[in-house]
Amino acid sequence: MPAEPKKILMMLTFGPGTPERCAAPFFFAIGAAKMGHEVSLFFTMQATQLLKCGVADHICAKQGGRPLSEFIQRALDSGVKFYICSASLELNDMSQTDLIEEVDNLVSSTFLTKRGLESDLVLSF
Numbered sequence: 001m002p003a004e005p006k007k008i009l010m011m012l013t014f015g016p017g018t019p020e021r022c023a024a025p026f027f028f029a030i031g032a033a034k035m036g037h038e039v040s041l042f043f044t045m046q047a048t049q050l051l052k053c054g055v056a057d058h059i060c061a062k063q064g065g066r067p068l069s070e071f072i073q074r075a076l077d078s079g080v081k082f083y084i085c086s087a088s089l090e091l092n093d094m095s096q097t098d099l100i101e102e103v104d105n106l107v108s109s110t111f112l113t114k115r116g117l118e119s120d121l122v123l124s125f
Helices: 019-034 045-051 068-077 086-091 111-118
Strands: 007-012 038-043 081-085 121-124
Touching: 007 019, 007 111, 019 038, 019 068, 038 045, 038 111, 045 068, 045 081, 045 086, 081 086, 081 111
Parallel strands: 007 038, 007 121, 038 081
Antiparallel strands: none
């Protein structure tokens, strides 16, 4: 546990079209959470598609690798908070009912600015 836990925000913008990029943010988020930091993932643009029911079961960063759904579940189990840009649902022709059961934190477009200003570290993927 760090002397003083930090707030870390990671913004994800890519989706299933770039599977080689998909596992890294979850991997880093899990590590930071295990170090005792407060970690939030903000999904916008095509990244919202990663949280659509069933999609992450079929995405692997490399052929023969573990499915993204395992990284998602490990992040959630580690206490990482997921936030979804509500406008990105419309962009991706999705609704809240399309999202995996564990995720229900829909946020407005102002979330990124507000949480970013409150965070000690902001990373973009």
